[in-house]
Amino acid sequence: MIRRLLPTVLVLALSGCGFHLRDQISVPTQLSPLHVVSSDRYSPLAESIAQDLERGGVTVVREGGEGAVLDVLAEQWGDTPISVDALGRSQEFSLRYAVIFELRDAAGTVVVPRQTIELARDYVSNPTSAIGAEGERETLATELRREMAFSVLRRIDAVMKSGRVQGLSPIPQPAVAPNPADQAAGHSAG
Helix, strand or coil, X not given: CHHHHHHHHHHHHHHHCCCCCCCCEECCHHHCCEEEEECCCCCHHHHHHHHHHHHCCCCEECCCCCCEEEXXXXXXXXXXXXXXXXXXXXXXXXXXXXXXXXXXXXXXXXXXXXXXXXXXXXXXCCCCCXXXXXXXXXXXXXXXXXXXXXXXXXXXXXXXXXXXXXXXXCCCCCEECCCHHHHHCCCCCC
8 A cells, every 4th residue: 555655645745845857948940050169169068069959950060151159158167165174174165167158140140148157066075085076076067067058058948938039939949858867866947
């Protein structure tokens, strides 16, 4: 009896707390072809965004040619100590990742004005044993980069759905599914 009720109780508890999986994001295929440009030519973020757009049905141009431009103007990383031990050594940090971007159509008209997105995650670094600390930081950096790509697309999606863009229809558009790892981790929409 308990085994039958447990899944129902869990579903009700999760829905009661506001948990839900992220919705799919609409990608404006009217902006095809699209260049994803970054101040860092080898930016993993720009590549991740380009791959997500391609999965959503947008033609992404890697080199040359005409088309809309998603310009990643700046990426900045920073570690801020947020706690110290009895000897004054930093042991807990906040890893921050900020990105400035804008989206222009093929005519150069700004579709999504210049915006900044900042994400942060906290991690612990044992000051007496550095083993594993760099690995944890790199894992967090990879997760932040993946979440940042999705956040940029979410901002574009919000502008497209609002209908504030002249000449571009907010519907219908193909959807980019969130990264399955994000859904499995239980991230809620934000």
